[in-house]
Amino acid sequence: MNDATRTVASVEQLEAPVIIGTEAYLSPDYARAERDRLWRKAWLQAGRIEDIAETGDFVTFDIHDDSIIIVREDAQTIRAFHNVCVHRGRKLVDTPPGQRNARGNRRSFICGFHGWSYGLDGNCTYIPHKEDWQGSLTDDRTRLSGVKCETWGGWLWINMDPESVSLDAWLGVVPEMLDPYQLHNMRARWRKWIVFDCNWKVAMEAFNETYHVATTHPEFNAFGQFRGWARIQGLHTHIGYEAPKGLEEDAGKMRTGTGADPRRSTAEMQMFTWENANTNTTMTLVNAAKRLIDELPEDTPASEVSRHWISTARADDERRGVVWPTVDPMHTAKAGTAWQIFPNFQIGHAVNNMLCYMARPWGNDPDRCIFEAAVYELYPEGEAPETRWEYTEPDNWPPVLQQDFANMAAVQQGMKSAGFKGTQPNPYMERSTASLHMNLAKFMGAGAPVARD
Ligand code: FES
Numbered sequence: 001m002n003d004a005t006r007t008v009a010s011v012e013q014l015e016a017p018v019i020i021g022t023e024a025y026l027s028p029d030y031a032r033a034e035r036d037r038l039w040r041k042a043w044l045q046a047g048r049i050e051d052i053a054e055t056g057d058f059v060t061f062d063i064h065d066d067s068i069i070i071v072r073e074d075a076q077t078i079r080a081f082h083n084v085c086v087h088r089g090r091k092l093v094d095t096p097p098g099q100r101n102a103r104g105n106r107r108s109f110i111c112g113f114h115g116w117s118y119g120l121d122g123n124c125t126y127i128p129h130k131e132d133w134q135g136s137l138t139d140d141r142t143r144l145s146g147v148k149c150e151t152w153g154g155w156l157w158i159n160m161d162p163e164s165v166s167l168d169a170w171l172g173v174v175p176e177m178l179d180p181y182q183l184h185n186m187r188a189r190w191r192k193w194i195v196f197d198c199n200w201k202v203a204m205e206a207f208n209e210t211y212h213v214a215t216t217h218p219e220f221n222a223f224g225q226f227r228g229w230a231r232i233q234g235l236h237t238h239i240g241y242e243a244p245k246g247l248e249e250d251a252g253k254m255r256t257g258t259g260a261d262p263r264r265s266t267a268e269m270q271m272f273t274w275e276n277a278n279t280n281t282t283m284t285l286v287n288a289a290k291r292l293i294d295e296l297p298e299d300t301p302a303s304e305v306s307r308h309w310i311s312t313a314r315a316d317d318e319r320r321g322v323v324w325p326t327v328d329p330m331h332t333a334k335a336g337t338a339w340q341i342f343p344n345f346q347i348g349h350a351v352n353n354m355l356c357y358m359a360r361p362w363g364n365d366p367d368r369c370i371f372e373a374a375v376y377e378l379y380p381e382g383e384a385p386e387t388r389w390e391y392t393e394p395d396n397w398p399p400v401l402q403q404d405f406a407n408m409a410a411v412q413q414g415m416k417s418a419g420f421k422g423t424q425p426n427p428y429m430e431r432s433t434a435s436l437h438m439n440l441a442k443f444m445g446a447g448a449p450v451a452r453d
């Protein structure tokens with residue numbers, strides 16, 4: 001049998017071992033083709049709604065060769081346009097040097113080259129010496145080129161393909177699984193970005209599985225590890241942990257520690273996580289975990305430690321006006337810890353915080369990408385901090401993320417070795433990677449996983 005006949009195209013086939021060639025990671029031709037076949041076809045997470053709260057607020061979002069302006073026209077309407085002047089193609093809004101994107105408030109967008117002006121609805125409102133065009137500059141020919149924009153989960157999503165399915169159809173089961181967490185109510189605690197010397201898929205695949213945790217982050221082994229899984233949900237995937245019976249809550253991100261004294265290991269795990277990752281927890285959860293040792297007797301079983309910790313943290317937050325949604329433990333077990341939204345966004349959800357990753361190509365260079373991470377939590381009304389995307393060198397990221405970062409360029413370089421035959425994801429714990437490439441192949445027409453003998 002040749003490789004083509006063993007190409008994997010169904011979810012069931014991904015339960016068995018596959019091998020994935022390096023073309024999707026390394027090929028300049030593949031990276032160029034991604035622009036037309038993937039980035040201009042897919043729904044992409046492009047920003048947060050709270051960043052454009054007032055009329056005239058806008059953000060830009062760049063992907064490969066394209067730049068998009070997303071602007072609030074009024075209280076009800078958000079619009080997106082290609083960030084290009086229709087006169088002679090000057091980029092309409094420049095990104096300030098060193099910034100991730102442009103952001104501001106405008107009543108109109110005025111091109112800096114010759115002064116053509118556009119309203120928040122994209123219509124051209126002023127053209128110097130318009131009569132010179134002898135009546136040929138109709139509204140249709142002068143309005144900004146529109147881009148589809150919808151919202152879900154508190155994010156702005158764009159799609160450059162006028163023929164695309166709706167965002168709802170694209171997301172499939174994702175809203176049903178994540179809406180209970182009310183992610184739209186969360187606000188950023190921090191947001192950082194960086195440029196890596198690796199393909200955007202290498203960056204995303206450093207976070208879409210739990211298989212690496214025991215080795216890349218050995219410190220966490222002291223707190224006990226559950227076995228991780230990865231499941232496929234249409235275009236998307238999610239990952240989580242198998243929790244012991246009666247500890248279904250622990251399948252989510254808020255896990256108690258294991259070992260002889262779960263009070264102590266939970267507190268230690270929370271403090272370690274806060275100090276070294278600054279993700280996946282909140283100060284309220286850390287403080288409630290620190291009190292476990294005083295509030296519970298020594299031989300309290302893990303399930304009771306978990307219930308006490310979560311319920312006291314919930315009550316602490318309620319006292320300051322932060323109300324967590326209530327999610328059924330069985331739903332928590334089903335939803336897992338993080339969702340990979342095809343193609344390049346990951347949401348690590350919980351009832352009171354989330355950790356999100358995104359990676360985008362750096363132009364058409366297969367060897368570089370823009371990587372970003374943001375941590376969100378619930379704040380009392382009006383008390384969310386004002387955050388910006390901060391370009392952050394590796395040394396200034398939380399140490400646990402630095403451990404992940406250390407693998408990026410090394411994987412990209414290693415894949416170029418004459419001795420490397422293709423990536424072999426764990427069929428159970430890294431099925432998310434196999435699924436990503438199966439779905440990418442449907443857009444790209446190349447790079448599908450191949451079944452192992
Ligand atoms: S290119 Fe924008 S006004 Fe000329």
Ligand SMILES: [Fe+2]
Pocket residue numbers: 206207212213216217404
């Ligand atoms: Fe990691």
